[in-house]
Amino acid sequence: MHNDTKDSVGLVRTQTIQLKEKISLDCGTTFGPITVAYETYGRMNEAKSNVILVLHALSGSAHAAGYWTPEDKKPGWWDMMIGPGKALDTNLYCVICSNVLGGCYGTTGPSSINPNTQQPYAMSFPVISISDMVTVQKQLMDQLEIPGLLAIIGGSMGGMQVLEWAVNYPGYVKGAIPIASTARLSAQSIAFNEVGRRAIMADPKWNNGNYDPKDPPARGLEIARMVGHITYLSDESMQKKFGRRLKDTLQYSYDFDPEFEVESYLRYQGKSFVKRFDANAYLYITKAMDYFDIAMRTNGSLEELFKNVTSSFLVMAFSSDWLFPSYQSKAIAKALRTVNKEVTYVEIKSSLGHDAFLLEHQTITHVIKYYLKHLSDGNKK
Amino acid sequence: MHNDTKDSVGLVRTQTIQLKEKISLDCGTTFGPITVAYETYGRMNEAKSNVILVLHALSGSAHAAGYWTPEDKKPGWWDMMIGPGKALDTNLYCVICSNVLGGCYGTTGPSSINPNTQQPYAMSFPVISISDMVTVQKQLMDQLEIPGLLAIIGGSMGGMQVLEWAVNYPGYVKGAIPIASTARLSAQSIAFNEVGRRAIMADPKWNNGNYDPKDPPARGLEIARMVGHITYLSDESMQKKFGRRLKDTLQYSYDFDPEFEVESYLRYQGKSFVKRFDANAYLYITKAMDYFDIAMRTNGSLEELFKNVTSSFLVMAFSSDWLFPSYQSKAIAKALRTVNKEVTYVEIKSSLGHDAFLLEHQTITHVIKYYLKHLSDGNKK
Numbered sequence: 131m132h133n134d135t136k137d138s139v140g141l142v143r144t145q146t147i148q149l150k151e152k153i154s155l156d157c158g159t160t161f162g163p164i165t166v167a168y169e170t171y172g173r174m175n176e177a178k179s180n181v182i183l184v185l186h187a188l189s190g191s192a193h194a195a196g197y198w199t200p201e202d203k204k205p206g207w208w209d210m211m212i213g214p215g216k217a218l219d220t221n222l223y224c225v226i227c228s229n230v231l232g233g234c235y236g237t238t239g240p241s242s243i244n245p246n247t248q249q250p251y252a253m254s255f256p257v258i259s260i261s262d263m264v265t266v267q268k269q270l271m272d273q274l275e276i277p278g279l280l281a282i283i284g285g286s287m288g289g290m291q292v293l294e295w296a297v298n299y300p301g302y303v304k305g306a307i308p309i310a311s312t313a314r315l316s317a318q319s320i321a322f323n324e325v326g327r328r329a330i331m332a333d334p335k336w337n338n339g340n341y342d343p344k345d346p347p348a349r350g351l352e353i354a355r356m357v358g359h360i361t362y363l364s365d366e367s368m369q370k371k372f373g374r375r376l377k378d379t380l381q382y383s384y385d386f387d388p389e390f391e392v393e394s395y396l397r398y399q400g401k402s403f404v405k406r407f408d409a410n411a412y413l414y415i416t417k418a419m420d421y422f423d424i425a426m427r428t429n430g431s432l433e434e435l436f437k438n439v440t441s442s443f444l445v446m447a448f449s450s451d452w453l454f455p456s457y458q459s460k461a462i463a464k465a466l467r468t469v470n471k472e473v474t475y476v477e478i479k480s481s482l483g484h485d486a487f488l489l490e491h492q493t494i495t496h497v498i499k500y501y502l503k504h505l506s507d508g509n510k511k
Numbered sequence: 512m513h514n515d516t517k518d519s520v521g522l523v524r525t526q527t528i529q530l531k532e533k534i535s536l537d538c539g540t541t542f543g544p545i546t547v548a549y550e551t552y553g554r555m556n557e558a559k560s561n562v563i564l565v566l567h568a569l570s571g572s573a574h575a576a577g578y579w580t581p582e583d584k585k586p587g588w589w590d591m592m593i594g595p596g597k598a599l600d601t602n603l604y605c606v607i608c609s610n611v612l613g614g615c616y617g618t619t620g621p622s623s624i625n626p627n628t629q630q631p632y633a634m635s636f637p638v639i640s641i642s643d644m645v646t647v648q649k650q651l652m653d654q655l656e657i658p659g660l661l662a663i664i665g666g667s668m669g670g671m672q673v674l675e676w677a678v679n680y681p682g683y684v685k686g687a688i689p690i691a692s693t694a695r696l697s698a699q700s701i702a703f704n705e706v707g708r709r710a711i712m713a714d715p716k717w718n719n720g721n722y723d724p725k726d727p728p729a730r731g732l733e734i735a736r737m738v739g740h741i742t743y744l745s746d747e748s749m750q751k752k753f754g755r756r757l758k759d760t761l762q763y764s765y766d767f768d769p770e771f772e773v774e775s776y777l778r779y780q781g782k783s784f785v786k787r788f789d790a791n792a793y794l795y796i797t798k799a800m801d802y803f804d805i806a807m808r809t810n811g812s813l814e815e816l817f818k819n820v821t822s823s824f825l826v827m828a829f830s831s832d833w834l835f836p837s838y839q840s841k842a843i844a845k846a847l848r849t850v851n852k853e854v855t856y857v858e859i860k861s862s863l864g865h866d867a868f869l870l871e872h873q874t875i876t877h878v879i880k881y882y883l884k885h886l887s888d889g890n891k892k
Contacts (some may be wrong), residue, residue, distance in 0.1 A: 156765075158765075314755060315755070316746060317746075317749035317753040317773045318741065320755070321773050322741060324774045327767065328778075332710075332731070334715060356705070360703060365697060368697070368699045374698065374804055385638060386634075386708065386798065388705070392702050393701065396706070397709075421763055452746070
């Protein structure tokens with residue numbers, strides 16, 4: 131039993147809702163029906179002014195906190211941040227997290243059944259954007275009759291959604307917290323994503339996306355996850371965590387089995403991922419990230435883009451993050467400041483690389499708590 | 512015709528030699544027969560005191576300079592460094608480069624025919640080390656009756672060989688120039704190598720190494736090269752070279768064909784590599800790099816290891832190299848200095864990442880020229 135500790139949200143369940151309307155996607159298609167999976171923690175106040183929306187990263191889900199069953203060994207993916215007394219304090223706030231459009235954890239995605247064909251969409255699923263994900267989230271908020279959000283918060287791809295929210299729905303969002311994120315995906319990150327997609331699509335079992343879910347392109351997805359995982363860590367953290375340690379022996383085995391700890395770790399990460407993630411969803415979500423360049427609509431000017439934004443911002447980055455390096459977060463903060471928006475930029479010294487947003491909860495908790503208190507105090511005035 | 516410019520070594524040819532003796536490998540096996548492919552540029556002086564051995568990186572060959580035919584469009588891989596008046600001035604020095612053991616450019620490797628079976632060795636080839644490569648090079652030097660080397664020079668894996676040379680054959684080498692290299696491969700680099708190997712071995716065409724050379728595991732090797740290539744560049748150089756530019760259009764295509772320039776570039780690199788490199792050789796050479804930790808024999812102490820070294824050292828690194836970051840070269844220089852060896856450490860500011868050792872020839876030329884002149888002057892005294 132893990133769910134009875136006093137700082138846990140305890141037992142939770144994922145709810146699903148069908149969106150009432152179809153969605154106009156960036157690619158030009160109108161798409162629906164769409165089911166959205168979401169979880170909520172904490173209670174909405176009467177004024178409905180205490181809602182915080184949590185936005186997940188590439189491989190996340192709506193299950194951000196708590197346990198589905200008393201037997202669960204692991205809580206939701208951001209449990210260290212969400213709960214009574216935690217950064218997103220469920221005694222004070224109502225926290226919502228939904229699975230993104232194109233995902234594989236309950237929200238409609240390429241592995242969902244197309245009602246017109248009774249087959250999975252697979253590669254007939256439309257290519258989506260980060261903005262499309264946010265359009266779906268806004269419909270969810272509307273159907274849940276939430277008049278506005280106290281804050282939106284997310285790391286990595288979650289931070290991209292934070293930016294889309296602040297830009298697309300000014301007035302709806304009070305505080306925006308993009309963490310370890312960027313306003314546009316870099317060439318290097320596109321390149322790593324493309325390697326992952328190539329690995330999946332080169333796997334004969336991928337079969338143009340038409341695979342049996344029980345027999346997926348496991349080897350391809352494993353490789354995609356392995357390379358992704360390297361980019362989530364840092365040279366320093368890998369040195370500390372694994373160094374050149376061998377797994378079982380003190381001597382080189384002189385064969386091609388995994389023998390360094392780092393090799394076994396990556397294989398394990400790859401294999402676990404295959405059990406929990408859909409290969410086509412990986413293609414679609416990484417593509418949405420590649421397309422992310424939020425200032426395209428203002429010809430590359432972040433300043434121009436941010437002019438109509440009404441939220442205040444807390445922008446956070448980690449010193450050893452080389453996937454979304456801190457200069458990218460700094461550029462967001464700088465542009466906001468240039469157009470006189472309220473912004474706090476915090477760069478946290480950490481050796482944990484990009485994954486720090488999932489791990490450095492002790493360091494980021496007090497910054498976020500303080501910022502949210504400041505936002506809520508504003509409500510009361 | 513490219514070979515008649517006055518700073519080119521002109522037309523060259525790769526020579527092969529069969530080693531007279533079998534080699535004792537680090538894995539415990541005695542292996543032979545071994546053929547070695549090598550090229551020479553410039554002339555040996557009477558005292559045989561002007562020989563420089565060039566050591567190539569992962570995908571290099573003995574063809575370091577000049578042209579094989581007048582029709583060749585590209586010269587050898589380090590042509591900008593080797594020739595009359597260049598850094599390795601063929602008017603002054605006799606430059607030799609040989610293909611490494613385990614390679615696929617003429618020296619015995621997994622794609623060579625095993626005389627006992629008349630089949631390619633494939634995965635029956637013994638697992639080799641960087642030290643084994645150097646053992647083969649030393650036999651080559653002995654058979655060419657070269658009494659000692661003025662200098663040894665190489666970047667990346669070539670730098671690892673430089674260190675092995677200096678440590679294993681003290682007295683034989685006057686000057687050692689490891690560039691963009693390391694004394695031990697990091698966990699992160701092992702991880703990237705393992706991703707590449709997984710990609711090859713997951714390709715059904717790999718077939719446990721027993722593939723038809725005309726129908727190799729192309730998709731796997733392509734992916735391995737793509738991921739490798741990203742590590743050879745830098746965030747900054749990829750930003751400058753590609754940014755987020757699209758290949759053919761101004762608008763997103765909303766499909767999974769390569770559309771960003773960086774994607775096309777990587778695919779092109781992958782596809783070209785398949786035409787020129789053997790997948791099994793990629794497995795063996797990356798494994799040799801993973802095993803490289805030259806101070807293992809002295810329980811991790813570089814200082815202890817370098818005590819008996821007689822060469823002087825010129826250690827070079829590049830500021831944006833994140834595969835073999837400059838702190839790794841600095842550690843080599845520092846250890847040498849601690850045990851009172853003659854060492855110059857030069858860190859070059861460059862945005863070109865690890866590949867800078869192949870590209871920043873204008874910057875490194877004068878440093879190397881000066882160092883070599885200093886070494887030669889020592890000869891005359």
